[in-house]
Amino acid sequence: MDESPPPLRSVVGAAIVDDLQRPTRLLAARRTEPPALAGGWELPGGKVDPGESDVEALHRELREELGVEVELGEVVRGPLADGRWPLGDTFAMTVFWARVTEGEVAPIEDHDALRWLTSRELYAVSWLPADVPIVGVIADRLG
Numbered sequence: 001m002d003e004s005p006p007p008l009r010s011v012v013g014a015a016i017v018d019d020l021q022r023p024t025r026l027l028a029a030r031r032t033e034p035p036a037l038a039g040g041w042e043l044p045g046g047k048v049d050p051g052e053s054d055v056e057a058l059h060r061e062l063r064e065e066l067g068v069e070v071e072l073g074e075v076v077r078g079p080l081a082d083g084r085w086p087l088g089d090t091f092a093m094t095v096f097w098a099r100v101t102e103g104e105v106a107p108i109e110d111h112d113a114l115r116w117l118t119s120r121e122l123y124a125v126s127w128l129p130a131d132v133p134i135v136g137v138i139a140d141r142l143g
């Protein structure tokens with residue numbers, strides 16, 4: 001019998017840059033959990049809760065994790081039909097460009113280090129495997 005796989009659970013992530021029109025630096029965050037992912041660098045964000053939109057979820061996650069308000073830009077489109085990026089077999093992430101509008105980023109929750117990376121430094125951190133192609137697309141936009 002034909003069984004379609006379960007839908008991929010939605011995650012949202014932010015490509016936080018210094019300027020949405022002319023980005024020169026990307027914010028990378030180092031995860032603290034779970035042990036299998038700890039130490040890997042990622043785009044801040046997290047799972048979309050039931051009843052929440054992607055945009056609402058991303059604002060909530062960035063407030064909780066980094067203590068900032070952001071302006072969101074366009075979606076960094078990924079290879080899935082709906083523009084998401086696959087994260088293994090279970091999750092798919094929608095990535096938005098973002099810029100901080102209030103507050104200073106701090107590793108409040110889920111991360112123990114943050115770095116603003118220039119295009120030359122983009123691969124100086126160990127990105128989570130699923131993030132490598134996303135960073136490749138971001139790299140094309142960083143001046």
Ligand SMILES: Nc1nc2c([nH]c(=O)n2[C@H]2C[C@H](O)[C@@H](COP(=O)(O)OP(=O)(O)OP(=O)(O)O)O2)c(=O)[nH]1
Pocket residue numbers: 011012013037041042043044045046047048087091110128130131
């Ligand atoms: N936030 C985020 N998660 C990523 C990225 N790359 C990647 O593979 N993931 C994975 C790690 C997790 O398995 C999943 C997202 O979960 P999360 O742990 O960030 O979500 P959350 O903050 O809502 O976590 P929790 O409350 O359920 O513990 O996606 C990324 O760039 N950002």
